[in-house]
Amino acid sequence: MDTADTEEENQKAMQIEQDIVSEPKARISTVAESLSDEGKEVNAVEEPSEITMTRKQLYDEIWEISVAGVSKKYNLPYTHLMKQIKEAGIPIPPSGYWTKLNFNKPVTKLELPEPADERIFIYRTVPVARKKKHQAISEKDSGRTDRKTVVDESSPTLESSVLPPKEQTPSVLVPKKEDASEATQTVGQPETYEQYGQTYNIYDRETLYKEVWMVPVTEVAKRYGVSDVTIRKVCQSLDIPTPPVGYWAKLRAGKTVTPIPLPMSSKPAKKSGLRTGTEYTPQIEKETLAFLNEEERTVVLSIAAQIRIPNENAKMHPTIVAHRKAVMEWKKKRKEQEARGFNRRAMDTPFFLADRVSEEALPRVLHIIDALIKAMEPLECSLTSDLKFIVNGETVSISVSEAQDEIKHIPTKEENIQLLKYEEDKRRSSWASKPKIRKYDHVYNGRISFSVYAAKNFRDCKSYVIEDRLGDIMIALYEASDILRQEREAREEAERKRQEEERRKEERRHRFNAEVDQTLTLENLSEDYDTACKIRRYIAAVEASGNLDPKSMNWVEWAKAKADWYDPTIAREDEFFGKRDHEKNAEQKKLERSGYKWW
Template structure:
């Protein structure tokens, strides 16, 4: 939990100057009281050194430190045992180099900057105060439901493994059902319970598969438990198979050697929480995951903002692609319209040219001399056909109807009508 440490508080610790650098003076009795009052991560900030530096100083002064899980038990209001300070001829103090100035690191100073001041203060306060619920307290309803699914799947896996089938014929495992042991399941569920109970007042939501929605972004937490590789000890059934194989093998009877694993991979209780594949919190010598609940809260918010930025980037890229697609589509439509209009123009011009040829021919015929009635009737008919061909007149023909001047000449070829057979 990244909280501001006041300069006034830091001045209580003695320091000394040497060659232009500042050194802390660690007094054994004072350090003992400090490490049992608050986590070493906070003590390190007070002295402006790393966590490992405090551990080394404690070891050098023979100062006992709280074991892993101590502070999570304190937060859960459980009874804890404080180890006494060993008596003997031990060094009373030690000096160690510290930074020249004590202030928030760039990482701490920049945390949750995407939130407004009010929400940032609220989230930081919740991260600082989050505690692990008591073992007997009722869990969130979605965690209870998911835990039942996990327990059911793990029982089915045990039955399947006993038959030698492994994971065959099993449904896909629910979240963390195949990455966490039955023994660690209650612990993992309590951690999720602590997180969602702290986050729900901030309008965060828990999904059915235990993803957490932070600021409308869905953040996935992957949970794994470390497996240790240990030599396999054959069970009674495997020993019998080996004896059967050796007996038959010695009697020259063909029998395949039973396949028995050389090693077993067993869960060892050390778990890790990975926030959307970006930040990991794992059990280690210095702390357990439960002691990092506040940091997990902050990580959930930090990752949610990264997801927001990535989502908005994808949406903007999709919007730009759609704009580009629409531009291309509009360009295609304009081009095709231009092609159609040009073709129609050419087709109309061809029809007009035909009408002009007909009129020219009719005019020449009229000038050729006296015309009989039949020729005069034919000339009148020809003029009507010229008007039918002429797109500027666009008259309708008794037999052909309206001519579609804009269409191609091939589609307007006049054809004789044949018989229709029904």
């Protein structure tokens, strides 16, 4: 082989080696360029980085500004940071720690186990570039595919090349407010068909599941031209779980939420329904706990997110222990009364929970109430003797019930004897009466329903149990307390207005009566004055007649004196009558002869 051929082969080998080294970088840059071209549809990829510190330094920051504060300080997802803290074995403040601290109550700080000076690495979570959720649904419905850059499976991908070696925790993207309408438009129009001049929707189970978890049900209802109640009923008939109360509020607050997966179901995958054309105008959604200030709201939401059922062996709240004892005594007394044949109306009034749940479910219900009150007590909440919550000074009542299954009744030994006796009597005579034996029994099945102020209802279902909704129940208690406060203030305002109206009416009545009295007085005064004037005119006529003798002159003087006695402007006092009470009416001022009084 000559020298030229050898040099040519060496150059080819070097070129191949250079291509092998540069190929992954080229592929990565290709993907990055394609992502940057679709900037409106993807999230930007940040440079990976890690935070190095000792366990003592991280421990001090956690107990000084909380895990949430550290998460915000270093721009780390809360759940990802919490996972790494647990892996490092660093204790965190327990539930209610910051609330007690805010109210200057004694708190216990957990000590950091050794080694304190060990260096640890906290990795930042790098969000993977991806399309919006609603575009995936749009592609599925419309059958359109966007331009994508293909990366060979054998070469390193962008994610494997850029992300740090730590396991990535999936984060939930918080949809912007303006994205809600865009998302519903991107999904496309729902499938419909015409029949008998009316339009019917076709609801696909998987598609509808994605829609109700992408945007609120009210937005989904607009697309289908029906009410939100109809959408919820369709979801229920297709076994589609819907977001629980507070889901969208938590998303807007940037909190981590976990969608309920679509369960397996034997029901049909599609359902049709009439498009009613209902134009639903959604009300402005009120922010959760909007009546609290920002600091109180943050504390309540933080505690609600951390409520857990205490250990079964943990000591219950004293009020709950006392109530449980009273319930068990009532149940025992009820059994004794039933054994004696007491009439139910004559029995004692049942305690709360005594006749609504079984003895097997009672401990579970009490543990739920115990978890709630222990989490809420640091917030100045308390529990009454009949297990009502006092929240923000308002007494919020709760109701708990256990569902029952209807099963066929199996006759007892005594009932079988009664039936045999009935058959025997029937053979002897036709007037025998059949014993009344129930056909079905109702047996408690352990499914609990929890109602807060008859407004919010929580119950065990296929997707979750009540223990998973403790935070929502706590928020519902606070919301109910605000409703009660508004109702109480409305009643107080109505009572204040009623009393004010009564006061105004009473004042007007007094003024009216005073005006009547004053007018009657004026009338009486004017009548006396008219009498005085008539007397004077008569005196003047007598004097004008002339030829007055001494006796007539004396009479004139006497008559003038009486006229002055009648005249209220002079009010002369008479020798016999004294002063005339001009303000009285004529009947009261009537002159009467004095006679003998026999008594």
